[in-house]
Amino acid sequence: MFANFDFEVILRSLPYLFYDGMTFTLTLTALATLGGIVLGTLLALMRLSGLPPLSLPAAGYVNLMRSVPLVLMIFWFYFLVPYIGQWVTGAARPIQVGAFVSSLVTFTLFEAAYFCEIMRAGIQSIPRGQVAAAQALGMNYVQTMGYIVLPQAFRNMLPVLLTQTIILFQDTSLVYVLSITDFLGAASKVAQRDGRLVEMYLFAALVYFIISFFASLLVRRLQSRVAIIR
Amino acid sequence: MITLSHVSKWYQSFQVLKDCSAEVAKGEVVVVCGPSGSGKSTLIKCVNGLEPFQEGSITVAGVGVGDRKTDLPKLRARIGMVFQHFELFPHLTVMRNLVLAQVKVLGRGSRESEERGMKLLDRVGLREHAGKYPGQLSGGQQQRVAIARALAMDPIAMLFDEPTSALDPEMINEVLDVMVALARDGMTMMVVTHEMGFARKVAHRVVFMDEGRIVEDAPTADFFQKPRSDRAQIFLSKILQH
Numbered sequence: 402m403f404a405n406f407d408f409e410v411i412l413r414s415l416p417y418l419f420y421d422g423m424t425f426t427l428t429l430t431a432l433a434t435l436g437g438i439v440l441g442t443l444l445a446l447m448r449l450s451g452l453p454p455l456s457l458p459a460a461g462y463v464n465l466m467r468s469v470p471l472v473l474m475i476f477w478f479y480f481l482v483p484y485i486g487q488w489v490t491g492a493a494r495p496i497q498v499g500a501f502v503s504s505l506v507t508f509t510l511f512e513a514a515y516f517c518e519i520m521r522a523g524i525q526s527i528p529r530g531q532v533a534a535a536q537a538l539g540m541n542y543v544q545t546m547g548y549i550v551l552p553q554a555f556r557n558m559l560p561v562l563l564t565q566t567i568i569l570f571q572d573t574s575l576v577y578v579l580s581i582t583d584f585l586g587a588a589s590k591v592a593q594r595d596g597r598l599v600e601m602y603l604f605a606a607l608v609y610f611i612i613s614f615f616a617s618l619l620v621r622r623l624q625s626r627v628a629i630i631r
Numbered sequence: 632m633i634t635l636s637h638v639s640k641w642y643q644s645f646q647v648l649k650d651c652s653a654e655v656a657k658g659e660v661v662v663v664c665g666p667s668g669s670g671k672s673t674l675i676k677c678v679n680g681l682e683p684f685q686e687g688s689i690t691v692a693g694v695g696v697g698d699r700k701t702d703l704p705k706l707r708a709r710i711g712m713v714f715q716h717f718e719l720f721p722h723l724t725v726m727r728n729l730v731l732a733q734v735k736v737l738g739r740g741s742r743e744s745e746e747r748g749m750k751l752l753d754r755v756g757l758r759e760h761a762g763k764y765p766g767q768l769s770g771g772q773q774q775r776v777a778i779a780r781a782l783a784m785d786p787i788a789m790l791f792d793e794p795t796s797a798l799d800p801e802m803i804n805e806v807l808d809v810m811v812a813l814a815r816d817g818m819t820m821m822v823v824t825h826e827m828g829f830a831r832k833v834a835h836r837v838v839f840m841d842e843g844r845i846v847e848d849a850p851t852a853d854f855f856q857k858p859r860s861d862r863a864q865i866f867l868s869k870i871l872q873h
Binding site: 528530531533534535536537538539540541544548549552553556629630631 | 703704705709711714716719722732737765766780
């Protein structure tokens, strides 16, 4: 069955696939996760603030982001970000930000909505008494959140946050719509060039599977490591 | 030290506190008791502003708790509070629990804070547990750490909200012993509790609450010997029977 297949193509393109492609994919995943968690936590705090001028925009943002297809967002932002840049800086022409920055902005903003919901659940899982105890010690809002609530919420939610990161890792392959050379993009380019579609896509799938699978295993191991002793 | 005058509080249409007035003088130990749902926990939480109230006023060391201008965190830092469910921070070691607010709120150096923390742990008999996490301690030990944590802030008064209610019977005494020692040292204390033995031993006065009202406010001896109100009599007869 595999007689007509040339798996040599994979070997030949390994440096390109991993050095160019996977580096991009992992960088994008890591940075978007970091940005998404920071922004998502802020959004979660806004949603839980009980102040309508803060909670309503945050809720609106999250709902909007969660109801738009990611591909559409990637597309949109690619064409939109230069104009926003122009508008912000007051430049004469659209600011060219490049595909990487554009997709980083998109994924950060998009993932923030999901991380927001995770962090919101995490914050709500902390007993009210913890906040009361922090306040009784004279801590203000920022200290209470920063030292008491968020560290606990973050630990409780770490497995879910990392699982979301694994999903994000897979989702980054959608940047193919901007013909960016991420891992899948690189595989795709080699596949087209050498006419080895089946081999390359099989291999790409295998790599995504292996990385995601072992990352999930790692998350489960980590879960028991960081758990708060009760 | 603590003055409550005509404090009323509502949860929507339900009135939890009705015109409560009381006073705790410096160095005085006042026990607040009453049947569950009588509003005693709510009352004590109003004293450091953890619960808002709609009418009346509370002052602690001359500072109005309900005043808009009052810097509540600053005031709270001077009032120690111990909770029913301990509320130690489970992600921090015992020592970090004691040090955190000293450093972040009072601005003390970490060396000094740790020395102070160690001294207080010694005082509550838990010196060797400094490096453990709260989850590794028994309930009684956790509550003693919580008392030490409050004391580390050098409070001018201490509030206790049912400090022994969540404890197994055999652990109640170790916590009460710490509280008795504290009272004997002249700490100003307001204690919500059902432990009548504790009240008898160290309280100067007992405040009895029922249905959101302060029904009786009497010197300890008077309260136990000849409670004036019927409800206090019934309460005492029920609680002291065994």
